[in-house]
Amino acid sequence: MMRFSTLIRNPADWMIGEGADNAVVLTSRIRLARNLKDQPFPGWAKKEQRRRALEIMRPAVEALPCMKDAFSQELDDLTSVQKQVMVERHLISREHAARGEGSAAVIERRQSVALMLNEEDHLRMQSIRPGMALRAAYDTLAAIDTELEGELELAFDHELGYLTTCPTNLGTGMRASAMLHLPALVLSDQIGQVLQAVNKIGLAVRGLYGEGTESLGNLFQISNQSTLGESEETILRRLERVISQVATHERNARDKLLEDDPAMVSDKIGRAYGVLRHAWIIDSKEALNHLSLLRLGGDLGFLPEGTVKSCDALLMDIQPAHLQLHSGRKLSPEERDSIRAEIVRGRLQSLEPPDIRSIRKNDSPDQEPDML
Amino acid sequence: MDCDICGKKAKVHLTQLVGGEIKKIALCNDCAKEKGVTDPTGFALAEMLLGKSPGKPVVPVPLSSGPARACPTCGFTLDDLRRVRRFGCADCYTTFRDEALQMIRGMHKGNRHCGKVPEGLMELHQRTQRLEELRGRLDQAVIAENYEEAAGLRDEIRQIELAVANRNS
Numbered sequence: 313m314m315r316f317s318t319l320i321r322n323p324a325d326w327m328i329g330e331g332a333d334n335a336v337v338l339t340s341r342i343r344l345a346r347n348l349k350d351q352p353f354p355g356w357a358k359k360e361q362r363r364r365a366l367e368i369m370r371p372a373v374e375a376l377p378c379m380k381d382a383f384s385q386e387l388d389d390l391t392s393v394q395k396q397v398m399v400e401r402h403l404i405s406r407e408h409a410a411r412g413e414g415s416a417a418v419i420e421r422r423q424s425v426a427l428m429l430n431e432e433d434h435l436r437m438q439s440i441r442p443g444m445a446l447r448a449a450y451d452t453l454a455a456i457d458t459e460l461e462g463e464l465e466l467a468f469d470h471e472l473g474y475l476t477t478c479p480t481n482l483g484t485g486m487r488a489s490a491m492l493h494l495p496a497l498v499l500s501d502q503i504g505q506v507l508q509a510v511n512k513i514g515l516a517v518r519g520l521y522g523e524g525t526e527s528l529g530n531l532f533q534i535s536n537q538s539t540l541g542e543s544e545e546t547i548l549r550r551l552e553r554v555i556s557q558v559a560t561h562e563r564n565a566r567d568k569l570l571e572d573d574p575a576m577v578s579d580k581i582g583r584a585y586g587v588l589r590h591a592w593i594i595d596s597k598e599a600l601n602h603l604s605l606l607r608l609g610g611d612l613g614f615l616p617e618g619t620v621k622s623c624d625a626l627l628m629d630i631q632p633a634h635l636q637l638h639s640g641r642k643l644s645p646e647e648r649d650s651i652r653a654e655i656v657r658g659r660l661q662s663l664e665p666p667d668i669r670s671i672r673k674n675d676s677p678d679q680e681p682d683m684l
Numbered sequence: 685m686d687c688d689i690c691g692k693k694a695k696v697h698l699t700q701l702v703g704g705e706i707k708k709i710a711l712c713n714d715c716a717k718e719k720g721v722t723d724p725t726g727f728a729l730a731e732m733l734l735g736k737s738p739g740k741p742v743v744p745v746p747l748s749s750g751p752a753r754a755c756p757t758c759g760f761t762l763d764d765l766r767r768v769r770r771f772g773c774a775d776c777y778t779t780f781r782d783e784a785l786q787m788i789r790g791m792h793k794g795n796r797h798c799g800k801v802p803e804g805l806m807e808l809h810q811r812t813q814r815l816e817e818l819r820g821r822l823d824q825a826v827i828a829e830n831y832e833e834a835a836g837l838r839d840e841i842r843q844i845e846l847a848v849a850n851r852n853s
């Protein structure tokens with residue numbers, strides 16, 4: 313069986329956009345909620361009942377073809393830092409990490425499929441892909457779901473669909489979401505309008521990082537709110553349409569910013585580069601916001617290829633539990649900020665300064681096309 | 685209104701979407717600053733989303749105050765449901781059917797499942813949904829005193845019921 317250190321050693325393909333265009337849509341994720349027909353839901357079940365449910369589910373889950381040599385652990389057997397690292401990687405939910413006896417996580421080797429056992433529902437299954445790939449993520453999970461249905465008797469109602477602990481998940485039990493990087497829409501003050509339009513269609517939008525209403529790093533998550541009354545197909549089609557529209561808006565906003573105010577864009581990216589390369593103390597808020605701009609610079613061609621990937625890996629690695637795991641001990645907030653700065657400096661050590669002229673040159677009409 | 689964090693007088697009011705529910709958050713200046721709400725890049729996401737949009741407010745539905753009941757399978761009571769607004773087991777959805785239907789009113793795009801069905805339940809699922817549809821139409825036909833149509837619908841319902849009974853026996 314896979315060890316925690318092996319699981320966590322490398323970033324998953326989906327975390328750094330391996331094999332996909334993830335410049336605007338970083339990841340696509342599907343989550344399905346399922347429950348056993350004859351066992352009380354985890355939140356209401358007594359300890360022995362939770363154990364029993366786990367004993368029923370775990371062999372079926374571990375026997376899935378995709379879970380060959382998977383990581384499979386009861387949460388009680390993990391340290392709180394290990395659990396927190398998994399939360400920061402989106403492999404388990406914050407709620408799941410807080411649950412004790414009888415809860416487990418089974419995670420496929422490439423971290424693209426993760427099953428939480430005894431979360432709020434008996435089974436919370438997720439599939440993540442880099443870029444815009446909701447459909448592929450759903451297909452993967454639907455196949456797993458069907459496979460499990462052969463082994464487990466699931467709670468299903470002909471009117472209400474898959475029965476879930478909370479009625480907000482009834483029906484398909486499906487939450488589909490995409491994570492988007494929208495710095496140009498934020499810089500050009502169009503983000504409010506765009507997100508408002510998204511919300512009007514009945515989709516939920518939230519900032520990915522940050523407490524309450526703040527959104528750090530210009531990262532947003534768009535997801536469906538309604539799970540009942542529409543098929544998975546309908547929900548996915550609407551999300552795909554809306555997400556690709558938002559992505560197009562962001563692309564257009566990037567082009568327009570470069571055209572209208574290249575000095576401002578260059579300044580922002582240059583400053584982000586300067587801070588990240590030379591800071592010795594940096595809190596996560598400042599780091600996220602500068603990494604966002606560096607990531608934008610990478611996509612616009614100010615910075616060499618691979619910059620976007622480095623930024624994505626850093627977004628993951630500078631989070632508090634990752635820092636603790638990295639240094640192998642409990643850290644004070646001050647220590648965290650200096651270790652964070654050290655890691656960022658290290659990773660960006662050989663990154664050349666942004667090449668502003670290359671952008672200008674690309675814009676000039678007499679430029680030879682570099683294709684063909 | 686008081687600050688949700690420290691109880692001082694609130695100066696910053698935010699509306700946020702959390703897990704599909706709308707939450708109002710009030711913060712004093714200190715806590716707002718602490719939480720980065722005043723940061724120029726940390727803007728009031730939901731306020732923008734909801735400030736001008738008519739997005740329907742999610743008000744928790746008061747659940748009927750009927751006699752105290754408990755789910756025979758898991759012991760979950762109506763009081764528990766009122767308190768946590770979640771269910772105890774699959775059978776709770778039968779025990780507290782009316783309350784469940786009340787709670788989901790306005791929560792989703794519809795109130796009838798039309799997505800994936802577990803392996804092996806498809807045929808039964810289609811029959812059940814068809815039966816419910818026919819029964820609805822029968823009620824309508826009776827109300828409209830359209831007896832010819834009602835008779836036809838009754839026949840069709842009986843046939844499906846018979847087929848289900850035969851399969852189950």
Ligand SMILES: [Zn+2]
Nearest residue numbers: 687690712715
């Ligand atoms: Zn306060």
Ligand SMILES: [Zn+2]
Nearest residue numbers: 755758773776
């Ligand atoms: Zn029950």
